[in-house]
Amino acid sequence: MGEEFRIIGKSLPRFDGPVKVAGESRFLADIDIPDCWVGGVVRSDTPRGLLKGIRTLPAFEETGAVLVTAADIPGENCVAIVRRDYPALAAPDINYATQALALVAAPDRERLARAAAAVEVDIEPLPPIFTVEESEARKELIWGEDNLIDHYRTERGELEKGFAEADMVVEGEWETGLQEQLYLETQGMAAWRSGDGIELLGSMQCPFYVVNAVSVALGLPHEKVTVRQSVTGGAFGGKEDYPSILGVYAALLAWKSGRKVKMIYERSEDLLVSPKRHPSKSRYRMGLTKEGKITALDVDIRLDAGAYTTLSRVVLQRTHLHAAGCYYVPNIRIESRAWATNTPPNGAFRGFGAPQAIFAMERTMDLAAERLGIDPLDIRLLNTIKHGDRFPYGQIMREGNNAEAVLLKAAELSDYRRRRELLSHQGGGRLRRGIGISLGLHGGGFTGSGEEKMGTTAKVTFDGEKFRIYTSSTEMGQGASTVLPMVAAEALGAELEDVLYIEPDSSRTPNTGPTVASRTTMYAGKAVQDACENLKKMIENGGAPLAGKALTEAAKKYLRDNGRAEALGYNIFTDGQSWDEENFTGDAYHGYAWIANAVEIELDMDSYEATPRFAAIAAEVGRAINPMQAKAQLTGGVLQAFGWAHIEDLKVDANGRYTAAHMNAYMAPTTLDTPEWKVELLEDPCPAGCYGAKGLGELPCDAGAAAFVAAIDHAAQIFSHCAPMTGEKIFEAIEKRDNGGE
Ligand code: MOS
Secondary structure, eight states: OOTTOSSTTOOOOOTTHHHHHTTOOOOGGGOOOTTEEEEEEEEOSSSSEEEEEEEEOHHHHHHTOEEEOGGGOSSOSSOOSSSSOSOSSOSSEEOSTTOEEEEEEESSHHHHHHHHHTEEEEEEEOOOOOSHHHHHTTSSOOSTTTSEEEEEEEEESOHHHHHHTOSEEEEEEEEEOOOOOOOSSOOEEEEEEETTEEEEEEOOSOHHHHHHHHHHHHTOOGGGEEEEEOOOOOOTTTTTSHHHHHHHHHHHHHHHHOSEEEEEOOHHHHHHHSOOOOOEEEEEEEEEOTTOOEEEEEEEEEEEEESSOTTHHHHHHHHHHTTTTTBOOSSEEEEEEEEEOSSOOOOOOTTTTHHHHHHHHHHHHHHHHHHHTOOHHHHHHHHBOOTTOBOTTBOBOOSOSHHHHHHHHHHHHHTHHHHHHHHTTOOOOSEEEEEEEEEEEEEOSSSTTHHHHHTOEEEEEEOSSOEEEEOSOOOSSSSHHHHHHHHHHHHHTOOGGGEEEEOOBTTTSOOOOOSOTTOIIIIIHHHHHHHHHHHHHHHHTTSOOOOHHHHHHHHHHHHHHHSOOEEEEEOOOOSOOOEETTTTEEOOOSOEEEEEEEEEEEEETTTTEEEEEEEEEEEEOSOOSSHHHHHHHHHHHHHHHHHHHHTOOOOBOTTSOBSOSSGGGSOOOOGGGOOEEEEEEEOOOOTTSGGGOOOOSSHHHHHHHHHHHHHHHHHHTOOOOEESOOHHHHHHHHHHHHTTOO
């Protein structure tokens, strides 16, 4: 590979790197907007209740502040995301602590604080429910008629026959916790009236999601809402839905006050109100032959959605579709449900529902291996899904045997067999080592027919000097502003320095879809490629192919002759796949990326702290457009998975608030917790993806936790059922084992 491309496949440093490293990037907080007011939110301290009234004390008037309540909302009182069940401001039902009740804008922070303190709310409390069990039991009805936000069911083969054929049945209950994205800069949005419309600027992933939400809340047509992205130093899914919420708040304040209004959260407010990874509880019952071949699998997964739908439906879809992981299961039933609780709505976090399912499936494989006395690597190798096999939802696997390939590669990179054997016989010192291995996959792009329906569009122009790429694909630290120009330069035959990535602005960039679902390189890239090929054809006008400076010269002539040089491009599918939305069956994704992790940890038997010392990552990514950046994505995401596996411990307290309100109460891995990495990329090009690329952004969060927990188990000689497997839990498991428990 490689030779057929000029630019694709080159390991180039990120184009936005130098500015960011030098501290010269201007985040929203660095941008001085003249005469700008500041906005804030009056929140509920009660997890469930009825809002009886809001009034301002005389001190409010003295500040000159402006108050917005539900009655002031010109359009619909909701933040439109997947459904319209989430009110912008509670009226009258309050369903979680920190829910927004009213908004305040004031000329400065000091007056904002005084004004907000002078708003009194009258709430009649109601009994809250905080767990999926209480929600399931309908202890209280808090959402719809039954608290059930969404439900999917899949059956394939004959489950009972499959269990009858089994020599052994294993059953495990698995639990995963909340996780906070901890992006670089906190959520922030500025808004101001412009003519008879409104403009917004802020940190975000998806400009057109914000356009839609603001247009619904203000009752304005889409074209009256302009949304621009400010520099975004990280998101990890945390800026997929929340900017719609904050955008609606800022827009409502700007609309009523007639002022420019900026809202930037302090870290503690951000931690308390922003969406987290959905906690999950699942039950896996698996039948196997004595050789270790899976004959049947019965899965029940429950996600805690929090108080409103936000993205839970689509997160649950991904959980459901990734429930059997990378394995072929002939007889299967999968039930998945998202339940409402009186906690802040959970949302997108890199992996988007897949990590919860893959953790459970991988742990079930480990449990089966232990019961059968087979090595965890061997039981996996025996069951990986192969070319021609069916996924539970009916899709036929058309790719090469990539699950097996990455697994073998990770085992080789980590010297897995030798280390596993060696560490199984180590002494009982204070520092003990363990090694674990896991396997994961990630369907790239939107689920089902989402990609076809979206109409992904990109635009490229020539401005007389440079080619400019217009998309709604945001740079958020993941490398879009490096990779998209690489794709464009390749497709045009242009020099890289002659291509510019343009920051998304809904008034001048086409809708390339949201920057989510690992779809940017794979699908937005494909639209950029198409636009560039179209422009190139126009410039070459039937003549010989041009490249480099000759192309630029021809582009200049084309511009002089025609007055403008621009072309649109689309993400067009020709792979004949189909998806049945009603029955939730068929070709769920156009390409799957695959990952295997092997991690060796050191467990301190005094503190029960586990430190990763060495980690191997083998990932099949279709085509690595920029291998160095692909590897950086992989190590970063796997480290997040390790954090989720052990130290990122977040709960909801008795008042329905998160237990961490500051970064000192929320431990997450830093570079000091980083192991020595060995990363290898495998490439099985995907026909649907840009130059064969598959989505890899989320893949590294999918499987790492299972490997990390397996390594803890290996070191401590326990068997873990949850993530995070904190030091306390390791201690408890050892105590339980030594006192005759499991
Ligand atoms: Mo994502 S977790 O699809 O922003």
